[in-house]
Amino acid sequence: MKEKSAAIIPGFSLSLGYTLLYVSILVLLPIAMIFFNTLSMSWGDFWKTITHPRVMASYKLSFGAALAAGLVNVVFGTVIAWVLTRYRFPFKRIVDGLVDLPFALPTAVAGIALTTLYSPNGWLGQFFSFKIAFTPIGIIIALTFIGLPFVVRTVQPVLQSFSQEAEETSASLGANRFQTFTKVIFPELFPAILTGFSLAFARALGEYGSVVFIAGNMPMKTEITPLIIMTKLEQYDYVGATAVATVMLVLSFVLLLLINLIQWYTNRKFLPS
Numbered sequence: 463m464k465e466k467s468a469a470i471i472p473g474f475s476l477s478l479g480y481t482l483l484y485v486s487i488l489v490l491l492p493i494a495m496i497f498f499n500t501l502s503m504s505w506g507d508f509w510k511t512i513t514h515p516r517v518m519a520s521y522k523l524s525f526g527a528a529l530a531a532g533l534v535n536v537v538f539g540t541v542i543a544w545v546l547t548r549y550r551f552p553f554k555r556i557v558d559g560l561v562d563l564p565f566a567l568p569t570a571v572a573g574i575a576l577t578t579l580y581s582p583n584g585w586l587g588q589f590f591s592f593k594i595a596f597t598p599i600g601i602i603i604a605l606t607f608i609g610l611p612f613v614v615r616t617v618q619p620v621l622q623s624f625s626q627e628a629e630e631t632s633a634s635l636g637a638n639r640f641q642t643f644t645k646v647i648f649p650e651l652f653p654a655i656l657t658g659f660s661l662a663f664a665r666a667l668g669e670y671g672s673v674v675f676i677a678g679n680m681p682m683k684t685e686i687t688p689l690i691i692m693t694k695l696e697q698y699d700y701v702g703a704t705a706v707a708t709v710m711l712v713l714s715f716v717l718l719l720l721i722n723l724i725q726w727y728t729n730r731k732f733l734p735s
Contacts, residue, residue: 496711499704511705520687525713527598527686528666531605535662536655539613546614547621561615564608569671576604577676596678601686604672609662616658620651652728660721667714 500508511517546558564572580587580594580603587594594600624647632642670688677684687710694703 493711496704496707499701500708503701503705508705511702512709516681516685517687517690517706519682520685520690521709521713523598523601523685524667524687524710527601527605528663530602531609531666532659532663534602534606535609535613536659539610539658539662540617540651540655542610543614543617543621547618561611564611569608569669570675572607573604573672573675576600576607576672580676595676596680596684598684600676600678601673601684604676605666605669608669608672609666612661612665613655613658616661617651617654620654624650649728653725656721656725656728660718660725663721664714664718667710 503511542561546554546561577584577595577600579585580600582588582593582595584595592599594603628646629642632646637645668688670686670692673686674689677686677689679685679689687706691703691706691710694700694706
């Protein structure tokens with residue numbers, strides 16, 4: 463009879479207790495306070511605050527730009543992960559390290575750098591016949607910049623662990639490269655791509671520092687919802703700020719729940735049990 467190995471970490475009850483305490487203090491309690499502060503408003507005031515035309519325009523811009531940036535990152539992030547995994551080229555390690563730069567770079571620095579590049583008189587902006595900075599296009603670029611590592615670092619490990627034998631078997635059965643990718647490789651990548659998209663999307667929704675400089679912050683045009691919340695806080699309208707934050711929280715939760723349901727369905731359909 464084999465002896466039961468000693469647990470490396472504390473037992474289940476103690477570990478679960480630490481987990482619940484940690485999550486409650488850092489996640490559940492702050493979220494609960496948002497809802498509690500919002501409950502101090504009447505329904506009429508709450509509805510008036512969250513449906514103000516300026517706030518509604520910020521919802522549309524924030525969610526639209528985050529969605530657009532997430533989709534761009536899905537395409538180019540997957541391509542970058544593929545190149546870094548499948549090919550050898552000079553300075554590959556440097557390029558691989560540059561992918562993580564948005565993680566380490568302060569968001570305000572990123573915003574200033576992007577504004578300098580894409581402003582009408584900037585290094586790149588001067589060559590375009592249309593404005594990039596101080597428009598929704600500039601916001602999408604900033605959100606794409608900060609969200610790229612999430613897709614690359616989520617897809618890259620899946621590609622690294624993918625067996626070359628499956629591709630060789632597919633080719634030996636007469637499949638061309640496109641069929642091999644769509645029928646063999648993509649089903650394995652799709653759950654990871656969805657995860658990367660959801661992380662990049664969630665990160666973009668709450669982004670403030672890198673966007674506030676390049677957006678121009680023009681009401682009804684380039685004003686994002688996090689800026690609306692910050693403006694209300696600066697005006698000591700804490701209840702109004704939490705009301706807008708509540709809407710963002712609920713909508714974000716619903717969208718992420720839908721993405722997780724799609725991911726669960728694809729895992730069940732494509733991946734072996």
